[in-house]
Amino acid sequence: xxxxxxxxxxxxxxxxxxxxxxxxxxxxxxxxxxxxxxxxxxxxxxxxxxxxxxxxxxxxxxxxxxxxxxxxxxxxxxxxxxxxxxxxxxxxxxxxxxxxxxxxxxxxxxxxxxxxxxxxxxxxxxxxxxxxxxxxxxxxxxxxxxxxxxxxxxxxxxxxxxxxxxxxxxxxxxxxxxxxxxxxxxxxxxxxxxxxxxxxxxxxxxxxxxxxxxxxxxxxxxxxxxxxxxxxxxxxxxxxxxxxxxxxxxxxxxxxxxxxxxxxxxxxxxxxxxxxxxxxxxxxxxxxxxxxxxxxxxxxxxxxxxxxxxxxxxxxxxxxxxxxxxxxxxxxxxxxxxxxxxxxx
Numbered sequence: 060x061x062x063x064x065x066x067x068x069x070x071x072x073x074x075x076x077x078x079x080x081x082x083x084x085x086x087x088x089x090x091x092x093x094x095x096x097x098x099x100x101x102x103x104x105x106x107x108x109x110x111x112x113x114x115x116x117x118x119x120x121x122x123x124x125x126x127x128x129x130x131x132x133x134x135x136x137x138x139x140x141x142x143x144x145x146x147x148x149x150x151x152x153x154x155x156x157x158x159x160x161x162x163x164x165x166x167x168x169x170x171x172x173x174x175x176x177x178x179x180x181x182x183x184x185x186x187x188x189x190x191x192x193x194x195x196x197x198x199x200x201x202x203x204x205x206x207x208x209x210x211x212x213x214x215x216x217x218x219x220x221x222x223x224x225x226x227x228x229x230x231x232x233x234x235x236x237x238x239x240x241x242x243x244x245x246x247x248x249x250x251x252x253x254x255x256x257x258x259x260x261x262x263x264x265x266x267x268x269x270x271x272x273x274x275x276x277x278x279x280x281x282x283x284x285x286x287x288x289x290x291x292x293x294x295x296x297x298x299x300x301x302x303x304x305x306x307x308x309x310x311x312x313x314x315x316x317x318x319x320x321x322x323x324x325x326x327x328x329x330x331x332x333x334x335x336x337x338x339x340x341x342x343x344x345x346x347x348x349x350x351x352x353x354x355x356x357x358x359x360x361x362x363x364x365x366x367x368x369x370x371x372x373x374x375x376x377x378x379x380x381x382x383x384x385x386x387x388x389x390x391x392x393x394x395x396x397x398x399x400x401x402x403x404x
Contacts, residue, residue, distance in 0.1 A: 105162070106135070106162050106163060107136070107139070107159075107160050107161045107162050108130065108135070108136075108138040108161060108162075108163045108164075108165065109138055109139040109141060109156030109157075109159065109161035109163070109164050109165070110123070110126060110138045110139070110141070110164075110165040110167050110190070111141050111143060111149045111152040111156060111164060111165070111166050111167060111168070111172060111176050112140055112141070112142050112143065112167040112168065112190075113142075113143045113148070113149070113167065113168030113169065113171075113172045113192065114142050114143070116167075116168050116169060116192040117192070117265075118192055119167065119168070119192055122167060122190050122192060122209065123140065123167070125209060125213055126138060126165070126167075126190065126213060126216075126217075129213050129214075129217055130217070133218075135217075138165065139159060139161060141153070141155055141156050143168065143172055143175075147175075148168070148171040148172050148174075148175045149166065149168070149171075149172045149175030149176050149179075150175045150179055152175075153175065153176045153179035153180065154179055157179070157180075157183070161185065162185050162186065163185065163186045163188060163403065164176060164179075164180060164185060164188070165187075165188040165189065165190055166188070166189055166190070167189075167190035167192055168190075168192050168193060169193020169194060169195065169196070170193050170195050170196065170197055170198070170245070170381045170382040171193075171381070171382075171383045172193075173189060173191075173193075173198050173199075173244065173381070174242075174244060174245075174380060174381040174383065177198075177226060177242060177243075177244040178242035178243075180401075181226045181242045181396060181399045181400060182396070182399050183401075184401065185401070186221055186401045186402070186403050187400055187401065187402050187403070188215070188216035188217075188219070188402065188404065189202070189204060189212065189215075189216060189404065190212060190213075191204060191206040191212060194268045194269055194271075194272075195269070195313060195382050197245040197246070197309075197311070197312065197313075197381065197382060198244050198245050198309075198381075199212070199404075200311050200313070201245065201309035201310075201311045201324055202224075202324070202402065202404045203404075204404055215403065215404045217403075219403045219404045220403070220404070221401055221402065221403045222325070222402055222404070223325060223398040223400070223401055223402075224244075224324045224325050224398070224400050224402050225308055225324060225325055225326070225327060225395055225396060225397050225398060225399060226242050226243070226244050226308065226395075226396045226399040226400050227242065227243050227244075227247065227306070227308050227329060227393055227395050228240060228241070228242055228393070228394050228396055229241050229242070229243060229247055229306075229380065229391065229393045230390075230391070230393075231378060231385065231386075231388045231390075231391060232388060232389050232390035232391070233375075233386065233387070233388060234375045234387060234388075234389050241380060241385075242396070242399075243308065243380045243381045244308060244309075245307070245309055245381045245382070246305055246306065246307045246308065246309075246310075246318065246381060246382075247306045247378070247379065247380050247381070247391070247393060248303060248304060248305035248378070248379050249287075249303070249304050249370065249372070249376045249377065249378050249379075249388065249391060250285065250301060250302050250303035250304060250376055250377065251279060251280070251282070251302045251334065252303050252305060252379055253376075253377035253378050253379035253385075254282075255272060255275045255276045255279050256272075256275075256379045256382060256383065256384045257377060257379075257384045258275040258278060258279055259271050259272055259274075259275040260274070260275070269313050280342050281339070282302065284300040284301055284302050284335060285301060285302075285372065285373065285374065285376055286298060286299070286300050286373040287299060287300075287301055287304065287370050287371065287372045287373070287376075288370070288371045289304070289331075289333070289368065289369070289370055290368065290369040291331065291363055291365040291367075291368055292365045292366055292367055292368075296369075296371075299333060299335065300335060301333055301334065301335050302334050302335060302336055303332075303333075303334040304331065304332070304333050304334070304370060305318060305319075305331070305332045305334075306329050306330075306331055306332075306368055306393050307319045307322045307329065307330040307331075307332065308324060308329065308330075308395070309322050309323065309324040310322030310330060316346070318330075318332055319331075319332050319362060320362070321362070321364065325397075325398070327366070327395060327397035328364045328365065328366060328395060329364065329365055329366065329367070329368060329393060329394075329395050330362065330363075330364055331362065331363045331365060331368055332360065332362055333360065333361045333362075333363075334359070334360050335358065335359055335360070335361075336359050336360075341359045344357075344359055344360075345359060345360045367393060367395070368392070368393050369391070369392045370390065370391040370392075371389070371390050372388065372389050372391075375387035375388065375389055376389075378391065
């Protein structure tokens with residue numbers, strides 16, 4: 060008798076659950092139908108998408124196919140494509156996209172392509188987005204974009220939230236007195252880091268990715284410190300002997316290492332890292348501090364924050380911007396550009 064009552068109760072519960080589920084489904088369908096009727100047609104806001112694409116990057120063709128498919132599925136027109144060349148990593152292509160009326164410009168490539176597009180987009184209202192196809196993908200990592208998840212960064216590039224982030228303007232003075240002004244989004248540096256980038260074997264990088272940087276770094280670790288004069292903001296100049304000075308708009312590197320513990324991409328400040336190791340043991344200590352994100356004072360590695368920085372070198376020293384070498388300089392002036400980029404991610 061007990062089992063029969065229990066079975067009857069179970070049947071009643073099942074019927075009630077089924078009825079509730081049926082009513083819920085019908086209500087959900089009605090709500091979805093109402094949302095679809097009221098929602099604006101995809102792409103009706105006039106958005107026009109352009110993609111500055113480095114066709115030499117592995118996966119570039121597949122990424123473009125996926126981008127086209129995602130736009131089609133969303134009812135948006137196919138993006139206009141502007142392919143970079145060996146001579147131009149993306150400057151003229153980004154300008155052409157803006158001249159053609161693109162309201163969103165996607166940088167599809169490595170850090171060099173991203174920096175070129177960011178320089179053109181700096182200070183404008185048009186939106187920038189990223190298809191991270193490079194080895195470092197430093198800006199994407201600092202924006203918490205899942206660089207190994209194509210579905211994720213496609214969704215972010217097309218439908219993500221737009222946020223304002225900082226950029227930085229740099230004036231480079233060469234040994235012959237000539238000057239250039241550029242913009243970077245992640246990190247500029249002089250000394251060891253630039254020497255490492257310059258020494259990286261391109262074929263090894265294509266095969267092994269970040270391992271190629273490590274190999275070059277080990278080769279370049281031994282070396283003499285160089286004298287530089289550093290001025291932060293409007294303070295007094297200080298003369299230091301350094302192996303590397305890095306100016307970070309944001310601080311996250313590959314492998315989870317945090318170059319500058321307090322660096323934020325939207326704080327209106329630059330984070331300066333001065334490295335002065337005398338030996339391989341000193342480089343090991345710097346790496347350890349980066350992994351544990353230590354802020355403690357140390358004669359081997361020091362941190363500071365500022366809005367602008369000036370560096371004067373006693374002799375020409377290698378420079379890099381966002382991981383790409385930029386020749387040798389005698390002077391380097393950097394200032395932060397708060398909220399200069401509108402990024403969808």
